[in-house]
Amino acid sequence: MIQLGKFETYLVEEFFDDYRAGDISQRTFIRRVAFITGSMAAASSTMLQLGCTPDEIPRGTDPMPRPETTGVLASAQAVPGARSPLSVPEDAPGLVTATIQFPAGETEISAYLARPEAPDAGPAVLVCHENRGLTPHIQDVARRFAKAGYVALAPDLLSREGGTSSLDPDAVPGALTRAGAQRHVSDFAAGFDYLRSLDFVDGNRIAMNGYCFGGGITWQAATEIPGLKATAAFYGPAPDLDKVPAIKPAVFGVYAELDQRITGAMPALRDALAATDVHHRLTVYPGVDHAFHNDTSDRYKETQATAAWQDMLAWFGEYV
Numbered sequence: 001m002i003q004l005g006k007f008e009t010y011l012v013e014e015f016f017d018d019y020r021a022g023d024i025s026q027r028t029f030i031r032r033v034a035f036i037t038g039s040m041a042a043a044s045s046t047m048l049q050l051g052c053t054p055d056e057i058p059r060g061t062d063p064m065p066r067p068e069t070t071g072v073l074a075s076a077q078a079v080p081g082a083r084s085p086l087s088v089p090e091d092a093p094g095l096v097t098a099t100i101q102f103p104a105g106e107t108e109i110s111a112y113l114a115r116p117e118a119p120d121a122g123p124a125v126l127v128c129h130e131n132r133g134l135t136p137h138i139q140d141v142a143r144r145f146a147k148a149g150y151v152a153l154a155p156d157l158l159s160r161e162g163g164t165s166s167l168d169p170d171a172v173p174g175a176l177t178r179a180g181a182q183r184h185v186s187d188f189a190a191g192f193d194y195l196r197s198l199d200f201v202d203g204n205r206i207a208m209n210g211y212c213f214g215g216g217i218t219w220q221a222a223t224e225i226p227g228l229k230a231t232a233a234f235y236g237p238a239p240d241l242d243k244v245p246a247i248k249p250a251v252f253g254v255y256a257e258l259d260q261r262i263t264g265a266m267p268a269l270r271d272a273l274a275a276t277d278v279h280h281r282l283t284v285y286p287g288v289d290h291a292f293h294n295d296t297s298d299r300y301k302e303t304q305a306t307a308a309w310q311d312m313l314a315w316f317g318e319y320v
Contacts, residue, residue, distance in 0.1 A: 004049075004050075006237060007176075007237070010213070011177060012036065012050055013052060013261055015029050016029065023297070023298060023299075032170050032174070033046060035174035035175075037174075083295040083296070083302075090139075095116060095143060096115050096146075099113070100112075102191060103190065104191075105190070107160055111155040112134065113153050115150075115151040116147075116150075119199075121202045122202055123150050123202055123205035124150055124153065124206045125145050125150045125208065125316070125320075126153055126154075126192060127145070127208075127210070128188065128215075128221075129210075129213075130212040130291075131173040131176055132172055133157070133164030134156040134158075134164045135296075137296045138211075150207075150316075151201050155187055160179070181216070181220050185217060188225065189221075206227065207230045207320045210232075210234065211236070211291070212235060214236065215234045219233050219253075222239070223246045225249075230249050230315060230319040232252040232312040232315060232316070233253050235255055235262050238266070244272040244273060245276050247273075250319035251278060251279070251281075252280070252283075254308045255282065256288045256290055258287070258288060259289050262290065288304045292305055293308055
């Protein structure tokens, strides 16, 4: 039997949800699972193990063909349009954006930095991308934070592998899971130190935000980076409950009513947080599904996405 970690299981189940919703084809679903598990045989075994088996698995075919160019993944890789009223263009006045590098151990991590043009030291936020890597959508999210007055740093967690854009899009989730959550948290700890070194950042006012896979990394970081003032995890897998007492920042969790795969586990996390002194708020947004904030996805819902964003800014405004 194949032993899957928390994030591998999370991704396979998420891709199965995407397949059943019609967001990706059967071929793309199987391809992504094969990249995570390493082979077609392992992918078949994993899908059976988790009860995520499509109606018919193609036999005798190459599980690693060229990626398809339709579906949620392709749209997330494209430059986002103005679907969200919150979207901020790259050339927005009053903002400075750049691709920078910061040290993490013996390597350099590439990241997208967006900040207000004003030189005064202000609050900052680390942004963790989804399982698709550092996409134009996440860069847009960083600019939204900059427009709200934050210095936003969005690292590319696949910098060691040559960067998100250098990889086959369907291989990105597997590369992220093979790297391991601990490496990602360590990279964010290095990003935290980098932000504190900048003259235009108030090093005592740094938050973190992440989406889907990135929401899970954000929860994990909340247990390991005590200098964070606040975090906001959008529909990400919860941290191990025995680590909850180690949380220091004020934590905000965003959940979707229809996303029972993630939201169903929320009550246990809520109870664990209630047993601590951690400032916390876990909000379930009605009538929406997983990834409802991502305006490059068919699951995007403007009303609830805007409400969740504003609720997050209010949370950061109170605790950052």
